[in-house]
Amino acid sequence: MDANKKWLAIPEDIRRKLRKNVFCTNCGDVAEIEQFTIEDHPAGIVLEGKCKVCGNDVSRVIED
Numbered sequence: 001m002d003a004n005k006k007w008l009a010i011p012e013d014i015r016r017k018l019r020k021n022v023f024c025t026n027c028g029d030v031a032e033i034e035q036f037t038i039e040d041h042p043a044g045i046v047l048e049g050k051c052k053v054c055g056n057d058v059s060r061v062i063e064d
Ligand SMILES: [Zn+2]
Pocket: 024, 025, 026, 027, 028, 031, 051, 052, 053, 054, 055, 056
């Protein structure tokens, strides 16, 4: 299963929570990720995108 399908297999309400719970090192806090792509990761998948607050690069690994 490719990374995008794995992501879409997660229920919508969980995906929404995951998107809004990404740690931004620039903000020093959790923020929402936007303009993200979904890539394969050894532990599952990883979202790679931008912090909605400051635009810093952020990522979040989602384990299988
Ligand atoms: Zn930020």
